[in-house]
Amino acid sequence: MVSEKYDPKGIEGKWQQLWAEQNVFKATEDSPKPKYFCLCMFPYPSGNIHMGHMRNYSIGDLISRYKRMKGFNVLQPIGWDSFGLPAENAAIQRSVHPRDWTLQNIAQMKVELKSMGIGYDWDREVTTCLPEYYRWEQMLFTKFFEKGLAYKKRGQVNWCPKCETVLANEQVQEGACWRCDSPVVVKDLSQWYLKITAYADQLLSGHQQLEKSWPQRVLDMQKHWIGESQGGRIQFQVEGSQEKIEIFTTRPDTLFGVTFVTLAAAHPLAQKLCKTPDALKHLEQIKVAVALRRPDEEIKEKKGFFTGSYAIHPLTGAKVPVWVGDFVVMEYGTGAVMAVPAHDQRDFEFAQTYQLPIKTVIVPNKDEGGAQPMKEAYTGSGFLTESGSFNGQDNETAKTNILKELESKKLGIKTIQYRLRDWGVSRQRFWGAPIPIVYCESCGTVPVPEKDLPVELPMDVTFSGKQGNPLEQHPTFSKTQCPKCQKTARRETDTMDTFVESSWYYARYTDPHCSTGPFAKAKADYWLPVDYYVGGVEHACMHLLYSRFFHKILRDWGFLKGDEPFSRLLTQGMVIKDGAKMSKSKGNVVTPGSILDRFGADTARLFSLFAAPPEKDLDWNEKGVEGCHRFLQRVWRLFYQHQSLLAEAQVAEKEITFSDKCLALRRKTHWMIQKMTEDIESEKFNVAISAAMELVNELYGALTDHDKFFSTPDGKWTLQEAVHSLLLCLAPFAPHMMEELWHEMGNKTFVTCADWPKFRADLLTESKFTLVVQVNGKVRERIEVAKGITKEDVQKLVLGMDKIKPFMEGKTLKQFVYVPERIANVVVV
RNA sequence: GCCUGGAUGGCGGAACUGGUAGACGCGUUGGACUCAAAAUCCAAUUCUCGCAAGGGAGUGAGAGUUCGAUUCUCUCUCCAGGCACCA
Numbered sequence: 001m002v003s004e005k006y007d008p009k010g011i012e013g014k015w016q017q018l019w020a021e022q023n024v025f026k027a028t029e030d031s032p033k034p035k036y037f038c039l040c041m042f043p044y045p046s047g048n049i050h051m052g053h054m055r056n057y058s059i060g061d062l063i064s065r066y067k068r069m070k071g072f073n074v075l076q077p078i079g080w081d082s083f084g085l086p087a088e089n090a091a092i093q094r095s096v097h098p099r100d101w102t103l104q105n106i107a108q109m110k111v112e113l114k115s116m117g118i119g120y121d122w123d124r125e126v127t128t129c130l131p132e133y134y135r136w137e138q139m140l141f142t143k144f145f146e147k148g149l150a151y152k153k154r155g156q157v158n159w160c161p162k163c164e165t166v167l168a169n170e171q172v173q174e175g176a177c178w179r180c181d182s183p184v185v186v187k188d189l190s191q192w193y194l195k196i197t198a199y200a201d202q203l204l205s206g207h208q209q210l211e212k213s214w215p216q217r218v219l220d221m222q223k224h225w226i227g228e229s230q231g232g233r234i235q236f237q238v239e240g241s242q243e244k245i246e247i248f249t250t251r252p253d254t255l256f257g258v259t260f261v262t263l264a265a266a267h268p269l270a271q272k273l274c275k276t277p278d279a280l281k282h283l284e285q286i287k288v289a290v291a292l293r294r295p296d297e298e299i300k301e302k303k304g305f306f307t308g309s310y311a312i313h314p315l316t317g318a319k320v321p322v323w324v325g326d327f328v329v330m331e332y333g334t335g336a337v338m339a340v341p342a343h344d345q346r347d348f349e350f351a352q353t354y355q356l357p358i359k360t361v362i363v364p365n366k367d368e369g370g371a372q373p374m375k376e377a378y379t380g381s382g383f384l385t386e387s388g389s390f391n392g393q394d395n396e397t398a399k400t401n402i403l404k405e406l407e408s409k410k411l412g413i414k415t416i417q418y419r420l421r422d423w424g425v426s427r428q429r430f431w432g433a434p435i436p437i438v439y440c441e442s443c444g445t446v447p448v449p450e451k452d453l454p455v456e457l458p459m460d461v462t463f464s465g466k467q468g469n470p471l472e473q474h475p476t477f478s479k480t481q482c483p484k485c486q487k488t489a490r491r492e493t494d495t496m497d498t499f500v501e502s503s504w505y506y507a508r509y510t511d512p513h514c515s516t517g518p519f520a521k522a523k524a525d526y527w528l529p530v531d532y533y534v535g536g537v538e539h540a541c542m543h544l545l546y547s548r549f550f551h552k553i554l555r556d557w558g559f560l561k562g563d564e565p566f567s568r569l570l571t572q573g574m575v576i577k578d579g580a581k582m583s584k585s586k587g588n589v590v591t592p593g594s595i596l597d598r599f600g601a602d603t604a605r606l607f608s609l610f611a612a613p614p615e616k617d618l619d620w621n622e623k624g625v626e627g628c629h630r631f632l633q634r635v636w637r638l639f640y641q642h643q644s645l646l647a648e649a650q651v652a653e654k655e656i657t658f659s660d661k662c663l664a665l666r667r668k669t670h671w672m673i674q675k676m677t678e679d680i681e682s683e684k685f686n687v688a689i690s691a692a693m694e695l696v697n698e699l700y701g702a703l704t705d706h707d708k709f710f711s712t713p714d715g716k717w718t719l720q721e722a723v724h725s726l727l728l729c730l731a732p733f734a735p736h737m738m739e740e741l742w743h744e745m746g747n748k749t750f751v752t753c754a755d756w757p758k759f760r761a762d763l764l765t766e767s768k769f770t771l772v773v774q775v776n777g778k779v780r781e782r783i784e785v786a787k788g789i790t791k792e793d794v795q796k797l798v799l800g801m802d803k804i805k806p807f808m809e810g811k812t813l814k815q816f817v818y819v820p821e822r823i824a825n826v827v828v829v
Numbered sequence: 830g831c832c833u834g835g836a837u838g839g840c841g842g843a844a845c846u847g848g849u850a851g852a853c854g855c856g857u858u859g860g861a862c863u864c865a866a867a868a869u870c871c872a873a874u875u876c877u878c879g880c881a882a883g884g885g886a887g888u889g890a891g892a893g894u895u896c897g898a899u900u901c902u903c904u905c906u907c908c909a910g911g912c913a914c915c916a
Contacts, residue, residue, distance in 0.1 A: 217833050221911055224832070229915070249916060262916090299914060327914040337916045346914055419915060537910080610854075611841065617909090619841065627854050637869085687843065690853035697853090704871065772849045777897040779849060817896050823848050827896045 002643050002744050006636035008600025012736040016117050024752055025119040027075035029526045036072035037527045038064040039506055039566075041535030041543070042079045042126075045105040046086060049112045051575035051582060051608075052536070054592040055618060058608040059572060059685070060534045061118045065732035066680050067532075068119075069756035075527055076119055077509040079126030080106050083134075083498045088431045091463040098431040099459070102129055112593060116601045117736055119752070124512045128501035133508065134433035135454030136518035137500060142436055142447035143557065149195040150425075152445070159187035164428060164469075186291050192435055192494065193422040196549045200226050200418040203548055206564055213568040215615065218540045225541045227419025232403045233334065234412040236261055236311035239319060243269055245311055248333030248417050252406070253398040256387035257340040257361035259351065260321045261311045262304065264330040265290050273322055275308025286326050302327045302350045314411040315388065315402075325350055333417055341377065348377035361386050362395050423546065425497040430461060430470040432495025440482035440489040449483050455491070469493055502543055503550040506530050506565060517559075524560040529567045537571035544569070570683060573617040582620070590620055602734035603629040609685040609733060632737060634696055635730070639723060639741050645716050646723055647746050653717070661702065662718040666763050668698045669722045673759035676729045685733075692730055695722060728757045773798050774825040775807040791818045798824050 019025065040060035043053055064076040080102075087098035094101070106127065113120075126133060144150035162182040196203075204226050207219050231250035238245060245261055263270050265286040274280045282305040289303075304325035311322050327346055328337055341351035341358040351358055358374060362382040384390045384398050393401060406412030426435065434455040436448035448455055458477055461470045471477050471493040482489040504518065510527040511519035535543075544566075551565040574581060577588040595604045607628040612618040639646065658666065672695045679688035699722055702709050710719040724745070731738040731751045742751035766787070771794070773781040781803040785794070795816050798804055808828050815827035 217910080220833055224912060227912090227915070231916080247916080251916080302914075325914090327916095329915065332915045334916095339916090344916070346916075349914095417915080419912095540911085613842080616835095616842095621841070621855075623855050624841070631854080633869095684843095686841090687853080690843075693853055700870080770849075774848090774897075777848095777895095782849070815896055817848095819848055819897095823897085825848085825896050 002636070002640050002741070004640055006633050006737070008602060008736065011740045012115070012117060012601050015736045015739045016114060018739075019117075019119070019750070019752065020122075022750075024750060025074075025076065025121050026123060027073065027077075027121045029523060031073035033071055033073040035075065035527055036064075036067045036532070037075045037510075037530045038067065038532045039077070039509070039530045039534070041533075041539065042081050042502070042505060043109070044084055044086070045080045045082050045102055045109055047105045047108060049109055049116075049592055051590060051592060051620060053113075054116065054604060055575055055608045056534055056536075056572060057113070057116065057118050058605040059570065059614055060532075061605070061735075062609060062680070062685060062732045063532050063534070064119055065735060065752060066756065068752065069728070069731065069754060071755070074119075075121060075124075075509070077124040077126070077512070078113070078118070078120040078122070079124075079505060079509070079512075080128065081498065081502050081505070082106065082127050082129035083432045083495075083501060085429065085431070087129075088429060088463065091431075095463070097459060097461070098463075099129065099457070102431075103127075112596075115596055116592070116605065119735075124509050126505055126508050126512050128433075128498075128505065129431070131454040131456050132513075132515070134501070136508075137433050137496065137504070138436040138448070138453050138455060139450055140504070140518065141496070141500075142450070142453075144194055144553075145437070145445075145447045149198065149553070150192060151195065152190055152192055154188065154190045158184045159189075160184055189426075189428075191424045191426040192437075193424050194549075196423045196546070197418060197420055199549050199552055200228070200420050201416070202552055202563075203420075203545060204228055206548060206552075209564060210567075210569075214566075215537075215569060215571050218537065218544065218569060218571060221540045222545055225420060225545065229417045229419075230414075231417060232406070232412050232414050234314060234338065234406055236314060236320075236338070238269075238273065238322070239310040239312055241309075243272065245269060245322065245336050246334045247336045247338045248415070249338055250417075251340065251343065251399070252402045252412070253384065253390075253395040254340040254343045254361055255313075255315060255338070255402050256384070256390070257342050257359045258313060258320055258338045259341060259357045259359055260323050260339045262323045262325040262328050262337050262339050262347075262350070263307075264328040264335040265324055265326065266330040267324075267328075267335045269336075270307070270324055273307040273309040274324075279305055279307050283324060286324060290326055299327065302346065302353060304350060304354065306354075314406060314409070321356075323350075323354075323356075331421065332419065342374065343377050343379055345377040345379065348374070359386065366392065423497075423499075423549075425500055426494040427497055428469040428472075428493075429495050430457065430463070432498060433501065434471070435492045435494050435496055437492040438480055438482055438489045439492065440485060440487060442487060443482050443484040443489075446482055446484050446489075452483065469495075471495070499542060499546050503546040504554065506533075506547070507551075507554065507560060519559075521558075521560060525562075528560055529562050529565050532568050532570070533566040534570045534572060536574070540571070570614060572614050573612065575618050575620055577620045590622075595625065599625060599629045600736070602737050603632060606632065606689065606734050610689045611686070613686055614683055631693055631696070632734060634700070635726065636737065636741070638696065638699060639744070642710055642719060642723075643744065645710060646720060647744065648716070648720075650720050651713070651717065656714050656717050658714045658718065659712075661705075662714045663763075665698060665702060665718050665722060667766070668695050669718075669725050670759040670761075670763045671695075673725055673729060673757045674764065677756070677759070680732075689733060692726060692733075695726060725757050727751055728754060769821045771821075772823045773801065773804060774823060775804060776827060777825060780804060780807065787821060791816075791820075794818050794824050798826060 038060055040056045060076060064074050068074045082102045087102045090096060090101045091098045128134065141150060160180065160182055162180045204223065210219060229250050231248060232252045233246050233248050234252065236245045236247065247261065265283060270283055274283055286303065302325060304323050307322045307324060309322045310319045313320055328335065339347040341347040341356065342360040343362055361384060362378060363385050364380060364382045366383045381395055384393050384395060390398050390402060403412060403414045434457060436453060436455045438446045438448060440446055458474055461474055463470055478491045478493050480489055480491045481487065507519055507524050507528060511523040514520055547565050552563065554560050555562060576582065577590060580586055580588060582589045592604060603625060607625045610628055611624050672691045675691040676688045709715055727738045727742050728751065735752060738751050768784050768786055771783050771785045772779055773783065781801055804826060811828040814829050817825040817827065
């Protein structure tokens with residue numbers, strides 16, 4: 001018997017335990033059902049789960065449970081993205097080992113997560129900071145190295161003085177560290193890079209198969225991030241020298257408009273080409289200014305100077321001066337540009353400042369001169385002029401033709417330039433996967449052989465918070481032998497960016513305890529790709545790009561098949577409070593713990609899904625939570641009041657004659673099933689829930705006639721069908737309570753494992769419909785009409801209506817519109 | 830500046846391929862139950878004129894297409910996110 005009061009605490013723990021005991025969520029590869037891999041972005045174990053996690057996992061669990069009921073073999077795993085800075089900061093502040101701090105947080109969060117009743121296969125838990133995980137990452141790194149896809153280069157990097165770590169460009173936000181907000185400075189370090197640029201084209205073309213199942217904005221952001229530009233590389237011979245300046249341009253059609261060439265200050269030739277002591281002085285000044293420039297700094301005026309050298313125009317042979325400009329970026333293209341002030345706004349501004357010649361070579365219309373003098377560069381399309389044999393060609397054709405000409409003279413080549421840069425993975429931190437490399441004086445850079453992996457993090461370390469990486473300070477860690485020649489050698493002390501761990505964890509879930517490789521191919525091939533991936537949109541350009549890169553790498557190395565890791569992506573919005581992001585500094589943090597305590601997991605989950613569509617921000621509103629709790633209580637009470645009826649055996653449907661009122665209720669039941677199925681499929685979870693609420697409202701409404709409404713045979717049948725369907729449809733949203741009521745209804749199996757209900761189309765159809773009558777597009781009347789009525793009959797009916805006649809007086813009928821079973825519009829003038 | 834999205838009651842949000850704008854929830858108001866309160870149940874709730882019947886306006890602003898536009902087209906305003914001397 002169900003108690004009168006809905007007591008979530010009493011039932012939630014019970015069902016969580018029963019699910020666990022009976023391995024309801026254990027996923028195996030031997031099922032006859034089709035597989036479904038549902039994944040939420042795994043959490044960083046900061047200590048407590050927050051509302052964002054709860055929302056994320058409520059969505060993932062809804063999908064997982066729904067798909068399970070739909071007959072899929074569902075895998076929903078969880079793990080911990082457990083390397084990272086906060087653990088190290090905690091180590092500095094509290095003198096604990098990052099490992100202990102992290103594992104303790106994991107234990108704590110696990111308890112919280114379990115109390116939410118998410119259907120995880122806990123046997124597949126993956127913890128990235130443990131050697132059994134990162135040893136495979138180290139193995140993969142050595143493969144990157146051997147294949148030439150991991151390399152070292154010196155370069156200027158963003159350095160956070162507080163975190164004492166290198167930050168990726170994307171980790172610098174408005175000149176400040178994305179984690180601690182300290183201002184970022186530039187530092188010169190030797191770093192490890194992964195050659196993601198080698199996959200730029202594939203990362204871009206791979207979007208084709210994601211076009212329909214990933215949010216457009218994520219695809220757009222990635223596209224922008226990769227930044228493909230079609231163009232060419234063109235060589236300018238330096239006058240009186242063997243040196244060549246190679247430039248990249250997207251506008252080879254403007255080649256004849258080149259009046260000078262501009263180099264970045266850091267360009268390798270810049271120093272050599274400076275002919276005067278004055279120029280060298282200028283070069284130093286600009287170098288320093290560019291290095292000190294903050295990433296977000298706005299540049300008002302372009303600065304530069306003439307080197308004193310000249311370059312030879314590849315087609316005209318003209319002498320053009322070589323300048324250095326602070327607006328030319330060394331990291332993009334070749335670090336040198338051909339300047340066409342007439343058709344590039346930056347070159348135009350530069351030319352104005354230093355009074356350099358401007359030569360128009362593209363005009364909007366044939367036989368027309370360029371505007372003189374110009375106010376700004378003309379960057380539109382048009383026809384070539386002053387361009388030798390290319391005169392008169394439209395500029396798009398000329399792009400191809402000019403490059404062809406250059407190619408035939410071996411002075412240029414058609415290329416594609418990407419904005420994407422290689423991924424710097426070195427971190428001067430302790431709490432990360434050590435990069436498995438040894439530096440030997442005779443053998444050079446040597447990867448640690450697989451038999452010697454993992455390179456484990458030592459336990460005996462001290463954290464001062466100063467002078468960078470504790471691994472460097474460690475007495476023995478860096479002292480090792482060369483794997484090749486056994487001589488004394490130095491071990492790499494940099495660890496890997498934590499994004500490396502999260503780039504392949506989804507594949508590890510398919511075989512989390514594999515000790516012979518990152519995972520067995522057969523298992524990965526069975527489960528992958530991830531069918532449904534849920535997480536924050538903030539990972540659009542980093543994690544989601546790196547994972548796609550790794551997937552393609554792993555495919556090319558034969559570890560798995562398939563081109564893309566995540567078939568479908570849902571980017572969920574943030575949880576905010578009173579219009580602002582929840583944060584400790586604002587003091588508006590509501591923790592899931594307090595909500596779980598007061599209302600239970602089912603209410604918390606239901607609210608997370610009901611309050612907003614998943615992709616939008618969700619404003620946390622206590623009253624709204626109460627509303628969801630009230631709804632669950634309403635379901636409970638409905639059940640409680642009729643529990644003896646509901647527990648009775650159901651008679652055959654054909655033995656019952658249903659009253660009109662019961663038929664209407666049955667229609668609502670099947671409408672709900674249809675609506676919920678469609679809305680879940682189309683990710684409109686908030687609307688799905690409202691359908692269940694509508695059914696409950698109608699059931700209560702039936703009771704207002706008389707409280708024994710459901711006692712008649714047809715009433716009882718109708719109620720049983722409605723409640724049965726309701727429990728099934730709500731099971732993915734509020735699983736504990738539905739499990740309890742399902743059990744009380746006399747079912748011996750889990751509702752979690754039941755089949756998703758099917759709606760009966762024959763019960764949804766009605767013989768009548770509401771005809772909306774409009775006059776000149778304004779609603780004037782509504783009337784119940786039998787379906788199948790002809791247009792003629794409708795017109796007769798409508799024109800004879802008392803409500804309609806007055807609108808027609810003194811006017812003539814111009815048109816009569818009838819949309820079958822919807823609307824009639826009388827058009828009069 | 831460029832690229833994406835958005836803009837609907839007091840609030841969160843619904844609305845099929847152009848066809849009843851405001852589902853569902855919150856809040857508010859009224860009623861029932863109660864000695865009373867809470868809880869619960871019922872009803873009303875876009876604004877506006879009206880005792881009412883009924884009328885008028887209404888989906889950021891302005892135009893257009895249409896019998897009919899939240900939905901399609903154009904222009905503009907504002908908001909959010911992303912990118913930015915990228916050649």
